Amino acid sequence: MEYVKVRKPVYLVLFLSLFIYCGPKHKKVEKIMENGVEVVLNHVEPYKIKGEPNTLTLEEELIIDTERDEIAKLGLVDIDAFTLNSEGNIYILCRKSKESHIFKFDKNGNFILFFGLSGQGPGELQAPLYIGIDNKEDVVVTDSRKRKLIIFDNEGNFKKEIPFEKSIIFVHPLENGNYLIFYQVFDLPGSDYFSQSSLSLWSSEFEELKELGRLKLLDYSKQRKRKGTVPIFCWSVSRGHVYFGNEESRYEIRVYDLEGNLFRKIRKEYKKEPIPDEYKKERMKNRRPQDREITYFPDSFPPYQGFFADETRRLFVMTYEKSNYPSGYIYDIFNSKGVFIGRKSINGFKTRGGHMWVITRQNYLYGIKEKESGYKELVVYKMRWE
Numbered sequence: 001m002e003y004v005k006v007r008k009p010v011y012l013v014l015f016l017s018l019f020i021y022c023g024p025k026h027k028k029v030e031k032i033m034e035n036g037v038e039v040v041l042n043h044v045e046p047y048k049i050k051g052e053p054n055t056l057t058l059e060e061e062l063i064i065d066t067e068r069d070e071i072a073k074l075g076l077v078d079i080d081a082f083t084l085n086s087e088g089n090i091y092i093l094c095r096k097s098k099e100s101h102i103f104k105f106d107k108n109g110n111f112i113l114f115f116g117l118s119g120q121g122p123g124e125l126q127a128p129l130y131i132g133i134d135n136k137e138d139v140v141v142t143d144s145r146k147r148k149l150i151i152f153d154n155e156g157n158f159k160k161e162i163p164f165e166k167s168i169i170f171v172h173p174l175e176n177g178n179y180l181i182f183y184q185v186f187d188l189p190g191s192d193y194f195s196q197s198s199l200s201l202w203s204s205e206f207e208e209l210k211e212l213g214r215l216k217l218l219d220y221s222k223q224r225k226r227k228g229t230v231p232i233f234c235w236s237v238s239r240g241h242v243y244f245g246n247e248e249s250r251y252e253i254r255v256y257d258l259e260g261n262l263f264r265k266i267r268k269e270y271k272k273e274p275i276p277d278e279y280k281k282e283r284m285k286n287r288r289p290q291d292r293e294i295t296y297f298p299d300s301f302p303p304y305q306g307f308f309a310d311e312t313r314r315l316f317v318m319t320y321e322k323s324n325y326p327s328g329y330i331y332d333i334f335n336s337k338g339v340f341i342g343r344k345s346i347n348g349f350k351t352r353g354g355h356m357w358v359i360t361r362q363n364y365l366y367g368i369k370e371k372e373s374g375y376k377e378l379v380v381y382k383m384r385w386e
Contacts, residue, residue: 063380079377084366087107113156133173139152245304251270253266308358315334327370
């Protein structure tokens with residue numbers, strides 16, 4: 001039985017050429033070297049690259065919709081995260097489920113099984129935050145309350161647990177057997193920061209190798225002012241590359257190899273988007289009066305909200321520029337060499353702390369969307385470049 005809504009093909013022809021390529025001023029891609037690192041300099045308008053596809057068609061293939069009765073009866077009432085294996089099977093993580101937290105579907109959206117029972121015993125989950133597939137095709141789950149990695153085979157059979165001491169938020173398996181890990185680092189007394197969180201590369205033996213960046217959260221009890229916008233701290237992984245960006249670097253995305261070596265910076269000029277009053281009201285509505293007094297908003301949003309890299313190493317950067325879709329935004333698109341090649345509108349993909357739950361595999365794009373009703377759905381598109 002199929003538990004997804006399969007829609008008739010809907011073609012969203014996204015003409016990147018509508019955001020017309022730049023004129024003679026920027027025909028040649030500008031690059032410089034800084035301390036041995038290549039820096040690609042991109043401008044407000046895209047470069048015109050000979051032979052580079054400039055039209056993308058997204059054909060809607062299927063939807064796993066948590067608002068549908070068939071899905072809710074399985075216990076899948078929300079979608080917090082998901083991952084894919086090499087066969088295209090989909091593993092969805094749901095923290096709110098009362099019994100099992102992981103739901104497996106085949107590539108056509110047919111439900112197969114659930115696993116990861118709620119509990120404190122071996123192979124059971126208490127507070128799962130993240131799910132990934134390692135290079136052995138095992139399912140790796142980060143559980144913050146148990147302070148362990150719980151590892152299952154691709155059929156949901158429990159294999160082992162790996163304890164960790166740090167306050168780890170997520171563990172992302174890499175193709176070389178190592179891990180990309182995000183964990184909290186609490187400063188010593190007297191610091192201006194309440195906490196810091198580190199994005200680091202770790203070995204397969206679970207030893208820290210190299211830090212790529214930090215998210216620093218100010219101790220607002222010691223500050224007279226606090227910024228009202230969400231801080232930028234974004235990352236993505238694609239075919240041996242790790243992409244990282246934060247607010248401190250403005251519109252600059254750093255590209256590392258799996259050993260943590262920085263080899264490219266992608267920079268871009270951008271149009272500043274003013275912060276509307278509606279956004280300010282939404283951010284302030286649940287804050288205490290004393291917090292509202294010290295909160296301020298800058299004149300414009302940060303340069304982007306999040307990004308994801310596809311399987312060909314194209315980079316899709318979600319800006320704050322609204323599109324014609326109800327919950328859509330304009331995305332800047334960079335090719336595998338970090339060159340800005342075009343823009344397009346995409347509707348409604350979710351971000352969490354700057355991380356976008358979007359995966360591409362064999363020219364299919366998978367992403368989490370939130371419906372107007374508040375329910376989430378996993379939407380799958382066929383990608384066609386021309």
